[in-house]
Amino acid sequence: MSEAATRTESKLVLVTGATGYIGGRLAPRLLEAGYRVRVLVRSPEKLADVPWADQVEVVRGDLGDPASLATATAGVDLLYYLVHSMGAKGDFEATERTAARNVALAARVAGVKRIVYLGGLHPATGTLSKHLRSRREVGEVLLTSGVPTVALQAGVIIGSGSASFEMIRHLTEVLPYMPAPYWVRNHIQPIAVRDVLYYLLAAAGLPDDVNRTFDIGGPDVLRYGQMMNGYAVEAGLKQRPIASIPVFAPRLAAHWVNVVTPIPRRLAVPIIESLQYDCVALEHDIRDLIPDPEGGLSSYRDSVRLALGKERAGEVETSWQNSSVMDAPSDPLPSDPEWAGHTVYTDVKQRRTNAPVEELWRVIESIGGDNGWYSLPVAWAARGWMDKMVGGVGLRRGRRNQEHLQAGDALDFWRVEAIERGRLLRLRAEMKLPGLAWLELRSEPDGAGGSLYYQRAVFFPRGLGGRLYWLSILPFHGVIFTDMANRITATAARQAHVESVRSLSESPAAV
Structure with missing residues (x-):
């Protein structure tokens, strides 16, 4: 030395x-x-x-x-x-x-x-x-x-x-x-x-x-x-x-x-x-x-x-995106038992797919940025522009890497608060909101070769304005989040099928 x-x-x-x-x-x-x-x-x-x-x-x-x-x-x-x-x-x-x-x-x-x-x-x-x-x-x-x-x-x-x-x-x-x-x-x-x-x-x-x-x-x-x-x-x-x-x-x-x-x-x-x-x-x-x-x-x-x-x-x-400058909460999402006494709104979706859990997770981790949000792009773009007009970050921040995320990464108008690779992605909202919001995406094996997809949006309203905000977007959530869950699981199944066909075509028996 x-x-x-x-x-x-x-x-x-x-x-x-x-x-x-x-x-x-x-x-x-x-x-x-x-x-x-x-x-x-x-x-x-x-x-x-x-x-x-x-x-x-x-x-x-x-x-x-x-x-x-x-x-x-x-x-x-x-x-x-x-x-x-x-x-x-x-x-x-x-x-x-x-x-x-x-x-x-x-x-x-x-x-x-x-x-x-x-x-x-x-x-x-x-x-x-x-x-x-x-x-x-x-x-x-x-x-x-x-x-x-x-x-x-x-x-x-x-x-x-x-x-x-x-x-x-x-x-x-x-x-x-x-x-x-x-x-x-x-x-x-x-x-x-x-x-x-x-x-x-x-x-x-x-x-x-x-x-x-x-x-x-x-x-x-x-x-x-x-x-x-x-x-x-x-x-x-x-x-x-x-x-x-x-x-x-x-x-x-x-x-x-x-x-x-x-x-x-x-x-x-x-x-x-x-x-x-x-x-x-x-x-x-x-x-x-x-x-x-x-x-x-x-x-x-x-x-x-x-x-x-x-x-x-x-x-x-x-990236400059690594450092948050928004009015975002610094504390992580409270665990469910701690919600007692608080007003909280949730939107929960669950789907099953024949895709293996690894393929479902690959779709989850690649969400946002150029890959989109798997539901009504016009609606997501409109929400991003609304955020921009009031001084927020909007959707154009994108993501640092198109395939992989890590804790602290900016993801459009979200930030990766927690990631348990292969299992959980928790995003914290950094758009301008009358409250605090998170979006959780989970993947779990179903025990039969396929996987289960869980999706949960959580919103802690701030005052009357926060409650009215949630009620005003509720009809849109019913469409956007339902479509999002359906398309994510369908994309995972489609990609799993393509991968299966490719593997068969490359196997010695096929040759």
């Missing part, structure tokens, strides 16, 4: 935000580099299906809970701060400030030797958006913590599954002509996600006396309109005429983005507010300590090309 590998193997690294877009990609790369990795997450079940879950130590906790931070930072050499409250309700600046102070104190008490923080590029002077102001303040708290800190300040991150990339992609693909606010003419320095990860990893080896911010960005400085048309070229589309209009209304623009892209309005607002500034690197001092990656930093067009290639190959590691 090399001396460098021995040094990293002995170090314990704590990653906060491991269920997020960057943290979910950094953790396995730290393992590959030989570090011992611990992750602090609020919901460990979200990591149940990631391929590296059994290689890390998982601590359940929250940055707002000093006790869990004390446990998480014990014995840690290096801490990655990759948590942001972008899109959260309420005073997220106060929430982020408190979290940063809690982490700073816990790291200092535990004797952590280095903190690495990922913030955002911003102008040196002038008024900033709340989002950029908060990220700058978090960096300042960590830099004055008494623990040597590297605060990497990145611009728009381009990679498969990133919110910025999704916004560029959908705006470009949906709009053949775009009248846009003046911020499309502002300058931006995008950076490939692979280069962000390169800098994050390399920052772990910086000298102990380094305690400062570093601007990081790719080799191109572009206007937002140029980024959209750069995407168009790589995606094989015609370049889009873009007209700048002298208006900047972030919330109006965010609502428009919400309607024509999968990005929910609450997440679009901080992104668009940040675009009112020229966000370019003001210094390049990082090169004095960390050389460019082999082959150089990725250009914007190369970043787009790589992102599109990853998606076509089904290799999206993490």
Whole structure:
């Protein structure tokens, strides 16, 4: 074993935000580099299906809970701060400030030797958006913590599954002509996600006396309109005429983005507010300590090309969808005995199919996204548009992988709350609702070579509005959920028959 590998193997690294877009990609790369990795997450079940879950130590906790931070930072050499409250309700600046102070104190008490923080590029002077102001303040708290800190300040991150990339992609693909606010003419320095990860990893080896911010960005400085048309070229589309209009209304623009892209309005607002500034690197001092990656930093067009290639190959590691920003409940579905005393509405369907349970489960796990919901597509599309018009996520989020799901995945306007592969899929609603809703799909063997399909919709109404909502959609549920149960079992039976015929045709006896 090399001396460098021995040094990293002995170090314990704590990653906060491991269920997020960057943290979910950094953790396995730290393992590959030989570090011992611990992750602090609020919901460990979200990591149940990631391929590296059994290689890390998982601590359940929250940055707002000093006790869990004390446990998480014990014995840690290096801490990655990759948590942001972008899109959260309420005073997220106060929430982020408190979290940063809690982490700073816990790291200092535990004797952590280095903190690495990922913030955002911003102008040196002038008024900033709340989002950029908060990220700058978090960096300042960590830099004055008494623990040597590297605060990497990145611009728009381009990679498969990133919110910025999704916004560029959908705006470009949906709009053949775009009248846009003046911020499309502002300058931006995008950076490939692979280069962000390169800098994050390399920052772990910086000298102990380094305690400062570093601007990081790719080799191109572009206007937002140029980024959209750069995407168009790589995606094989015609370049889009873009007209700048002298208006900047972030919330109006965010609502428009919400309607024509999968990005929910609450997440679009901080992104668009940040675009009112020229966000370019003001210094390049990082090169004095960390050389460019082999082959150089990725250009914007190369970043787009790589992102599109990853998606076509089904290799999206993490997505902005992994992090919920909706008014969704954080608690799991209560068990049936706990419903006592609560108003609850249910819609239950049960069907039997000749398909083996494995085939039925394959259909269940592939539901949603491009595969659809097996009943009245027009009705599902209408519900998605209704949700979009009130600022919800709508149906266009789709799914990360067309065949497999894991806990925490976004699935159109649902989120995978629990999955017991081969048996149970529980989805929690993230559309705008006057209450809380879940949808459960189950598959079980029937003991005779076939399988049983169970489907249950559960709704906890909020006030009179919630009760009226359930009554108003009840007639539609009778059609949609019945059709859904029938089509899922019929599809499983049909696919099982096709597979049986194929197996017979390929058997030696048939030949």
